[in-house]
Amino acid sequence: MSMNLKGAVLALAAAASLAAPFAAQAALKTLDGKAPLVIAHRGASGYLPEHTLGGYELAIKMGADYIEPDLQLTKDGQLVAMHDTSLARTTNVEQVLGQRNGGYRVGDYTLAEIKTLTVNPSGGLSSTTYPGFNPSAAEPYRVPTFQEVIDFTKQQSALAGREIGIYPEVKTAGLEIETKVLDTLVANGYKTGDKVFIQSFNASSIQNINTRQTQLGYDFQLVVLGSANAIGTLGLANIAQYADGVGVSIGSAGMGESFIAAAHAANLKVHGYTFSKFDDTANAQYLEWYGYGIDGVFSNYTDKALAARTEFLAAQVPEPGTWAMFGLGIAGLAVFARRRQQAAA
Numbered sequence: 001m002s003m004n005l006k007g008a009v010l011a012l013a014a015a016a017s018l019a020a021p022f023a024a025q026a027a028l029k030t031l032d033g034k035a036p037l038v039i040a041h042r043g044a045s046g047y048l049p050e051h052t053l054g055g056y057e058l059a060i061k062m063g064a065d066y067i068e069p070d071l072q073l074t075k076d077g078q079l080v081a082m083h084d085t086s087l088a089r090t091t092n093v094e095q096v097l098g099q100r101n102g103g104y105r106v107g108d109y110t111l112a113e114i115k116t117l118t119v120n121p122s123g124g125l126s127s128t129t130y131p132g133f134n135p136s137a138a139e140p141y142r143v144p145t146f147q148e149v150i151d152f153t154k155q156q157s158a159l160a161g162r163e164i165g166i167y168p169e170v171k172t173a174g175l176e177i178e179t180k181v182l183d184t185l186v187a188n189g190y191k192t193g194d195k196v197f198i199q200s201f202n203a204s205s206i207q208n209i210n211t212r213q214t215q216l217g218y219d220f221q222l223v224v225l226g227s228a229n230a231i232g233t234l235g236l237a238n239i240a241q242y243a244d245g246v247g248v249s250i251g252s253a254g255m256g257e258s259f260i261a262a263a264h265a266a267n268l269k270v271h272g273y274t275f276s277k278f279d280d281t282a283n284a285q286y287l288e289w290y291g292y293g294i295d296g297v298f299s300n301y302t303d304k305a306l307a308a309r310t311e312f313l314a315a316q317v318p319e320p321g322t323w324a325m326f327g328l329g330i331a332g333l334a335v336f337a338r339r340r341q342q343a344a345a
């Protein structure tokens with residue numbers, strides 16, 4: 001090997017070694033070694049009315065990786081973003097429309113009727129406004145359809161210059177809703193590999209969606225939700241046959257670092273719900289779970305989840321083996337420099 005070639009090889013090795021610590025910084029305990037995802041749980045639900053375009057937009061402006069619409073079917077078969085099966089907790093249905101069949105079930109009202117409602121703040125620091133934020137939607141606190149959420153997400157992705165992921169949840173089991181959720185994504189041009197997760201507490205729903213998407217030639221990432229116990233009963237290896245991850249209550253018995261490691265061993269991602277703290281203890285909670293290798297957090301406070309993630313990533317140090325590589329790289333550079341000097345002398 002010529003002197004120049006040797007030098008080039010050494011320089012390349014050195015450059016690779018110099019870069020190694022930074023690569024190691026990204027090699028985290030998550031299943032894919034990447035930074036944990038911040039999923040805007042019901043939008044920026046800690047600050048603004050949940051499952052509204054206004055709330056999703058604030059979360060996106062804060063930097064959320066994904067927004068999470070929970071989905072229900074209206075009386076006329078339209079998918080709307082709504083957590084509860086009832087309209088009572090989050091909207092003014094009582095005043096505007098009154099009861100149907102003795103209650104306020106989403107499925108007892110048409111989309112046109114639901115569109116007359118306003119979504120109210122509920123829980124946490126939620127309010128009708130957020131300092132410095134002016135929602136761009138004409139009616140930011142109405143109940144949006146899934147189609148409107150998708151349109152808004154795509155528009156916001158174009159504005160932000162980054163792909164904002166979508167993480168719909170099939171809230172009530174049934175072939176109609178399962179089919180509509182999947183087919184709506186397909187009709188909107190989402191492709192395998194796009195930032196999409198489909199979730200459900202009902203494992204059968206996820207199995208049905210998996211069957212249908214396979215028939216259609218798609219492979220969106222699927223997530224089964226539940227407590228650590230419920231997931232354990234289903235069996236991680238079994239879930240891994242048809243899903244890509246599990247969404248697990250961080251408050252459930254058995255959920256923690258060992259559970260995450262076991263899920264990873266079964267090739268399943270773990271997304272934890274719900275990160276709802278807004279006091280001084282919130283940051284430490286995120287840091288703890290990021291340290292466990294959790295793959296994503298469903299958070300009501302996207303800004304807090306992201307601030308903690310930034311702190312967590314900055315604190316990661318290269319492993320000893322990487323430092324050795326780093327040292328070898330420096331030594332290689334020194335040898336190369338000395339030989340260049342000798343050759344020039």
Ligand code: G3P
Binds near residue numbers: 070169274298
């Ligand atoms: O979907 C994850 C998490 O959102 C589950 O809780 O009840 O808020 O939908 P929930």
Ligand code: CA
Binds near residue numbers: 068069070169
């Ligand atoms: Ca949800």
